[in-house]
Amino acid sequence: MITWNNLDKLTSYQELEKTESVDLAAVMAGENGAERVKNYSVPMAEGLAYNYAAKKVDDTVLAALEKLAEEAQLTEKFEALYNGEVVNTGEKRLVLHHMTRGQLGDAVEADGVDKRTFYVEQQKKIAEFANKVHAGEITNGAGEKFTTVVQIGIGGSDLGPRAMYLALENWAKKNDTFKMEAKFISNVDPDDAAAVLNSVDVAHSIFVLVSKSGTTLETLTNESFVKDALKNAGLDASKHMIAVTSETSPLAKSDDYLAAFFMDDYIGGRFSSTSAVGGAVLSLAFGPEVFAQFLDGAAAEDKLSLNKNIKENPEMLDALIGVYERNVLGYPSTAVLPYSQALSRFPAHLQQLDMESNGKSVNRFGEPVDYVTGPVIFGEPGTNGQHSFYQLLHQGTDIVPLQFVGFKNSQIGTDVVIQDSTSQQKLCANVAAQIVAFACGKEDENRNKNFEGGRPSSIIIGEQLTPASLGALLAHFENKIMFQGFLWNVNSFDQEGVQLGKVLAKRVLAHETDGALRVFSDLLNI
Numbered sequence: 001m002i003t004w005n006n007l008d009k010l011t012s013y014q015e016l017e018k019t020e021s022v023d024l025a026a027v028m029a030g031e032n033g034a035e036r037v038k039n040y041s042v043p044m045a046e047g048l049a050y051n052y053a054a055k056k057v058d059d060t061v062l063a064a065l066e067k068l069a070e071e072a073q074l075t076e077k078f079e080a081l082y083n084g085e086v087v088n089t090g091e092k093r094l095v096l097h098h099m100t101r102g103q104l105g106d107a108v109e110a111d112g113v114d115k116r117t118f119y120v121e122q123q124k125k126i127a128e129f130a131n132k133v134h135a136g137e138i139t140n141g142a143g144e145k146f147t148t149v150v151q152i153g154i155g156g157s158d159l160g161p162r163a164m165y166l167a168l169e170n171w172a173k174k175n176d177t178f179k180m181e182a183k184f185i186s187n188v189d190p191d192d193a194a195a196v197l198n199s200v201d202v203a204h205s206i207f208v209l210v211s212k213s214g215t216t217l218e219t220l221t222n223e224s225f226v227k228d229a230l231k232n233a234g235l236d237a238s239k240h241m242i243a244v245t246s247e248t249s250p251l252a253k254s255d256d257y258l259a260a261f262f263m264d265d266y267i268g269g270r271f272s273s274t275s276a277v278g279g280a281v282l283s284l285a286f287g288p289e290v291f292a293q294f295l296d297g298a299a300a301e302d303k304l305s306l307n308k309n310i311k312e313n314p315e316m317l318d319a320l321i322g323v324y325e326r327n328v329l330g331y332p333s334t335a336v337l338p339y340s341q342a343l344s345r346f347p348a349h350l351q352q353l354d355m356e357s358n359g360k361s362v363n364r365f366g367e368p369v370d371y372v373t374g375p376v377i378f379g380e381p382g383t384n385g386q387h388s389f390y391q392l393l394h395q396g397t398d399i400v401p402l403q404f405v406g407f408k409n410s411q412i413g414t415d416v417v418i419q420d421s422t423s424q425q426k427l428c429a430n431v432a433a434q435i436v437a438f439a440c441g442k443e444d445e446n447r448n449k450n451f452e453g454g455r456p457s458s459i460i461i462g463e464q465l466t467p468a469s470l471g472a473l474l475a476h477f478e479n480k481i482m483f484q485g486f487l488w489n490v491n492s493f494d495q496e497g498v499q500l501g502k503v504l505a506k507r508v509l510a511h512e513t514d515g516a517l518r519v520f521s522d523l524l525n526i
């Protein structure tokens with residue numbers, strides 16, 4: 001029997017609140033610091049490891065977190081989710097994104113079909129389509145090969161696929177699997193679509209219109225923008241555009257597209273990178289085999305998330321430590337800091353994934369909760385961030401937990417040796433140095449130069465950012481956020497908070513405004 005209780009009603013949470021907080025600077029700088037770095041590490045899939053040595057935890061806190069995981073029934077709730085229970089209570093939907101990359105439990109039938117079969121079928125259709133485009137069997141109206149793919153979508157239909165594309169672009173070029181360049185149009189700002197269209201050869205571009213609902217204002221506007229550009233160039237839009245949507249959306253009914261591929265309502269937009277939403281653009285850009293490797297990496301990480309032992313379940317452990325930091329230690333935000341330029345848009349994707357999922361003030365039954373939930377997420381790749389906002393992270397009045405990611409090897413492999421070290425070594429030296437600087441600090445008589453330390457971080461370390469390790473990394477965060485939603489007893493799979501602004505914007509455009517909204521509309525010349 002699963003019981004969905006608020007966090008503050010759990011005995012184990014009350015026990016956790018009573019644990020003594022760990023003096024991070026002392027434990028990291030102390031004689032057992034080195035051992036701690038070796039031991040506080042959980043293997044992940046695809047050669048990654050989650051290292052939490054620089055978190056404010058010790059055996060006592062970990063034991064309390066283990067009890068919390070049990071009492072909150074995290075494993076049982078995950079089981080219920082992948083076995084097809086209606087975990088998205090707000091929208092009364094199943095939550096099946098794990099099934100796009102594997103089957104963790106029972107077969108799930110919905111809408112009269114086996115869902116795993118449905119997702120695999122879509123992947124196969126995308127693979128066949130992409131192979132034909134690459135082979136020149138599917139061409140533009142003039143019988144010429146497409147050279148560029150342009151995705152049109154926003155939110156979950158943009159951020160994940162864009163971040164994944166950028167993460168693998170150079171890897172694919174290096175490994176001879178790069179098929180075509182991808183570009184992305186998301187913003188309703190006309191300068192976004194115009195700039196992208198100016199940068200591509202429209203006659204040889206295939207456009208992927210991605211919208212789960214098929215009703216998103218920005219995406220439909222940008223579809224018209226692109227169709228206009230195609231028409232102006234004397235091209236037949238229906239020979240240049242494919243759609244990715246749900247079978248029930250208005251787009252699914254249209255004959256305007258060269259092909260259509262489907263996801264469904266059981267995959268939240270922000271969890272859709274492993275569905276057709278990511279599948280179409282990534283298979284076109286890099287080939288279906290690369291997309292399959294990405295899915296395999298995610299599936300392998302999902303399996304680790306099943307483990308009841310928190311020291312063997314990196315996602316559950318990361319989630320529990322995050323809740324401890326947020327609710328017991330009171331930290332308001334988390335910075336995502338990948339030491340990898342390829343992950344430049346990964347923090348932006350995690351912003352949506354985390355903040356849209358767990359930025360809630362009511363529990364899954366619609367009742368207000370008496371504790372804080374999801375933190376503010378932000379980030380930039382290192383070392384760039386070091387020269388920007390790390391000042392506040394080191395010496396500011398808020399303590400911000402940090403999530404580092406680092407790889408031993410670069411993707412392209414071109415490097416230079418300056419002063420006895422490569423750029424890659426300099427990159428990795430910096431992340432190691434930052435972890436210790438944040439944790440241990442450094443005393444100085446000059447208060448302005450003093451570093452208090454005690455600033456917690458964790459790091460995911462990998463050999464190299466590849467399709468498979470990227471899949472594992474993505475699944476790590478998806479599952480971490482899911483477990484945190486279980487702990488906070490919120491529904492991580494709806495996003496009612498984005499609706500009000502949309503409704504008001506429509507009113508502005510229809511000139512149905514008064515009061516403050518009217519004046520702002522006038523000021524903006526609408």
Ligand SMILES: O=P(O)(O)OC[C@H]1O[C@H](O)[C@H](O)[C@@H](O)[C@@H]1O
Nearest residue numbers: 155156157211212213216269498
């Ligand atoms: O894929 P779509 O239906 O066009 O939705 C695109 C995005 O817009 C919405 O406003 C939601 O906030 C996002 O969760 C969603 O990913």
